[in-house]
Amino acid sequence: MSAPAAALAPPLYRRLALIGIGLIGSSIARVARRDGLAGEIVCAAKSEASRDAALKLGLVGAAYADPAAAVAGADLVILCTPVGAYAEIAAAIAPHLAPGATLSDVGSVKQAVFRAVGPHVPPGVHFIPGHPVAGTEQSGPEAGFAELFLNRWCILTPPADADAAALERLAEFWRRCGSKVEIMEAGHHDLVLAITSHVPHLIAYNIVATAADLETVTQSEVIKYSAGGFRDFTRIAASDPTMWRDVFLHNREAVLEMLGRFVEDLTALQRAIRWGDGKTLFDLFTRTRAVRRAIIDAGQEVNQPDFGRTGAAAAPE
Amino acid sequence: MSAPAAALAPPLYRRLALIGIGLIGSSIARVARRDGLAGEIVCAAKSEASRDAALKLGLVGAAYADPAAAVAGADLVILCTPVGAYAEIAAAIAPHLAPGATLSDVGSVKQAVFRAVGPHVPPGVHFIPGHPVAGTEQSGPEAGFAELFLNRWCILTPPADADAAALERLAEFWRRCGSKVEIMEAGHHDLVLAITSHVPHLIAYNIVATAADLETVTQSEVIKYSAGGFRDFTRIAASDPTMWRDVFLHNREAVLEMLGRFVEDLTALQRAIRWGDGKTLFDLFTRTRAVRRAIIDAGQEVNQPDFGRTGAAAAPE
Numbered sequence: 234m235s236a237p238a239a240a241l242a243p244p245l246y247r248r249l250a251l252i253g254i255g256l257i258g259s260s261i262a263r264v265a266r267r268d269g270l271a272g273e274i275v276c277a278a279k280s281e282a283s284r285d286a287a288l289k290l291g292l293v294g295a296a297y298a299d300p301a302a303a304v305a306g307a308d309l310v311i312l313c314t315p316v317g318a319y320a321e322i323a324a325a326i327a328p329h330l331a332p333g334a335t336l337s338d339v340g341s342v343k344q345a346v347f348r349a350v351g352p353h354v355p356p357g358v359h360f361i362p363g364h365p366v367a368g369t370e371q372s373g374p375e376a377g378f379a380e381l382f383l384n385r386w387c388i389l390t391p392p393a394d395a396d397a398a399a400l401e402r403l404a405e406f407w408r409r410c411g412s413k414v415e416i417m418e419a420g421h422h423d424l425v426l427a428i429t430s431h432v433p434h435l436i437a438y439n440i441v442a443t444a445a446d447l448e449t450v451t452q453s454e455v456i457k458y459s460a461g462g463f464r465d466f467t468r469i470a471a472s473d474p475t476m477w478r479d480v481f482l483h484n485r486e487a488v489l490e491m492l493g494r495f496v497e498d499l500t501a502l503q504r505a506i507r508w509g510d511g512k513t514l515f516d517l518f519t520r521t522r523a524v525r526r527a528i529i530d531a532g533q534e535v536n537q538p539d540f541g542r543t544g545a546a547a548a549p550e
Numbered sequence: 551m552s553a554p555a556a557a558l559a560p561p562l563y564r565r566l567a568l569i570g571i572g573l574i575g576s577s578i579a580r581v582a583r584r585d586g587l588a589g590e591i592v593c594a595a596k597s598e599a600s601r602d603a604a605l606k607l608g609l610v611g612a613a614y615a616d617p618a619a620a621v622a623g624a625d626l627v628i629l630c631t632p633v634g635a636y637a638e639i640a641a642a643i644a645p646h647l648a649p650g651a652t653l654s655d656v657g658s659v660k661q662a663v664f665r666a667v668g669p670h671v672p673p674g675v676h677f678i679p680g681h682p683v684a685g686t687e688q689s690g691p692e693a694g695f696a697e698l699f700l701n702r703w704c705i706l707t708p709p710a711d712a713d714a715a716a717l718e719r720l721a722e723f724w725r726r727c728g729s730k731v732e733i734m735e736a737g738h739h740d741l742v743l744a745i746t747s748h749v750p751h752l753i754a755y756n757i758v759a760t761a762a763d764l765e766t767v768t769q770s771e772v773i774k775y776s777a778g779g780f781r782d783f784t785r786i787a788a789s790d791p792t793m794w795r796d797v798f799l800h801n802r803e804a805v806l807e808m809l810g811r812f813v814e815d816l817t818a819l820q821r822a823i824r825w826g827d828g829k830t831l832f833d834l835f836t837r838t839r840a841v842r843r844a845i846i847d848a849g850q851e852v853n854q855p856d857f858g859r860t861g862a863a864a865a866p867e
Contacts, residue, residue, distance in 0.1 A: 317828075341778070366778045370842075385777050415774075425771050428761050430778030435819060436753055437779070441838040443808075443815045444745050454742050456844050457732075460702050461658070461683045461747030462754070462786055464851045467842035469779050474835035481823045481831055491760075492820055496813070498760045502752060503809055506798045511634075514798055518791035521758040525687075525784035527773050534781045 244272045245406050246335075250307035251276040252300045252322055254287045255473070256368060257339045258313030259377030262292035264410045267379050277303035278374075286374040301329045309406070311363075312338035316345060317479035323353035332357040335399050339365055341426060341476075343390045343419035345483035351392075359399035361391045364422065365412060366430070372473040383411035384532055390419040427487035431480055432495055435488070437469035438477070561589045562723050563652075567624035568593040569617045569639055571604045572790070573685060574656045575630030576694030579609040581727045584696050594620035595691075596631075603691040618646045626723070628680075629655035633662060634796035640670035649674040652716050656682055658743060658793075660707045660736035662800035668709075676716035678708045681739065682729060683747070687788040700728035701849055707736040744804035748797055749812055752805070754786035755794070 249271035251258040258276065265271050276293045277300040278284045284296035297303040304310045304326045312319055319338065330336060336358055340346050346362045354360040367385040369376065387407040391400050404414045417425070444455045444463065455463065481488055505513040528534045566588035568575040575593065582588050593610045594617040595601045601613035614620040621627045621643045629636055636655065647653060653675055657663050663679045671677040684702040686693065704724040708717050721731045734742075761772045761780065772780065798805055822830040845851045 366775045368778070386774055388775075425767050425775055426778060428764060428767055429772055429775045429780040433757055433779040433783055435823075436757060436816065437782075438835055438838050439816045439819055440750055440753060440812055441841050442834050443812045445837065445841055446815075447745060447808075447811070450742050450745055452841075452844075455746055456841070456848050456850065457703055458683045458705075458742055458746045459845045459848075459850050461685070461743060462750040463746040464842075464845050465754075465782055465786055466750055467838070467845055467851070469782055470835075470838040471842040472835075474832050474839065477835050478828050478831040482826055482828055485823055485826070488823060489820065491764075492816075492823075494764070495757060495760045496816070498763075499753065499756045499809075499813070502756055503806065506752075506802055506805060506809075509799055509802070511795050511799055514795040515791050517759050518755055518787075518789075518794050520762065521755050521784070521787040522791065524758050524762055524769075524773070525781075525788040527769075528776045528781050528784055531773050533773065533776050534784070 244269055245402060246271045246309040248273045248307040250303040250310045252303060252310065252312045253314035254278045254283050254292065254374045255313065256372050256376045259292055259374040260379065260381040261311065263377055263379035264382065268409060270406060270409055275303050283374055290374060292374065300326050304329050306331060308334050310334060310336045315476045315479040316340040316342055316483050319346060320349040323350040327353040327355055330355055330358045335359040335361060335403055337361050337363045337403060339363060341430065341480045342484040343422045347419055359396050361389055361395055361400055361403050364388045370468050370471040385412055386415055387412035388415050388417050388422055390417055390422050423484050423487045427484060427491040431484055431488050432491045434469055434472060434477055437466040440466050441470040561586055562719060563588045563626040565590045565624040567620040567627045569620060569627065569629045570631035571595045571600050571691045572630065573689050573693045576609055576691040577696065577698040578628065580694055580696035581699065585726060587723060587726055588626065592620050600691050607691060609691065617643050621646050623648060625651050627651060627653045632793045632796040633657040633659055633800050636663060637666040640667040644670040644672055647672055647675045652676040652678060652720055654678050654680045654720060656680060658747065658797045659801040660739045664736055676713050678706055678712055678717055678720050681705045687785050689790040702729055703732055704729035705732050705734050705739055707734055707739050740801050740804045744801060744808040748801055748805050749808045751786055751789060751794055754783040757783050758787040
């Protein structure tokens, strides 16, 4: 007659400080609180509305305007703001980080995080960048939920000389958030995410902007007939603008490299269309179907035909 | 104490012949049977497996290998095969079409339908092409459902001299399938769909193929980390290869024009990334968010954050 393991496990950290309490930060707070992953959870947020929301939602015990105040006494500090704000925050909190504390983050780029934060990290603090590959198109403390990380991968990119115990403790934290943990070199992370996340976001933003700017087709027509495929792009293109600006500014080389490949391949498809080469089109369209099946088999997607959302959402009349 | 209107309305057509019984054809059969839109429903399908499935699922009263047999005595014939097969089918069925019958289709391109089918239409048959803007990433008679067209637009592109009564009857058929009906000129339809559907599909197919072909990132990494945005593209890129090959081959001019605009805009974004122009990125990412809100307000999308599917799909542990 044993109780669930999660209920018995002691907190992994005494005090968790989340710097930024948007979609990701508030989701960490929710799962950490629900499953007792930290003795105490506090946050820092620049906007008063976010601090008020975090307190009102019961996500944190205290919410500070000053990140230095939030990190005092914390043994785990996670940066959850857009990456562009990291350098300034790192400089501000560095003198207040407790010896032996772990400093991590959730940013979608990792080499830039080493550049921005690394120089500020005091001796005795374990700096282990991380990236939970999870998200939605919504933002803010209200948008988070405790299951966001469930069955998703969390990539940690520790420096070569990372403390093994600190790394394992952080990995365990993410596993108890529901994630599967992978250790990766920061540069490789940036390449992998450029193709699986950054370039997809860029082309989604781009097609939505292209459609909005046409003269031959009105914006109201684009909206009316969006169920033909377009609306799926608008979902991704509704992601947080500040976060994504910072991603592209801070993963420039990898994004430009992957984008170059994308455009090269697109040019070949364009040529196939122009010359009526049906075989090239058919072969490619068949090959891409197999990739989706692999993603469903890997548990990273559901097989429900969400593309035709009416069927899923509406009850038969 | 009145029964629902749908239950009282008499069938709009005596005999409905569906040529092709995949996702769209079988969805028409389902809603037409459920709501009594036709006295009799039959289909033609090239593959024996599809004919067997249609009969087994109770979608049709008879399933023919020969489209000419299916259209005999039908007062509504709807072509539901990939567009590339239309010309041959039209030639085969033309001598067997009943005088006064309406001949329509569900193809995603419309000028090419006039070119392929138009010359075969006998005098006295009403040729009114159509396009229900609805679909999912799945194919085949099993994939259909009666609610597919609910609250979606169906675009009819009648010739200038179309019979007004035949047009209204077909429009009423689609309204009783749940659709909102719009009348449009075929050339304009092809432009609108090029940007709202065809180019989005093309770039989704393309990014999936690009990702599958990289040497620096393995396919298993692409699959593992697909939740960062990529998997949404694989959904669209899992659509039927034959249908989509035919769309691109038969809407070449409009697709190439819209693709040209897309690439031009993408080049500007690429340049903004290369030169670190954060303002251009932020402004564009903000603008695209508004387009999504408009699509949700127009009832063409749900506001549920499906991008983070775990939260929607998985129960809290």
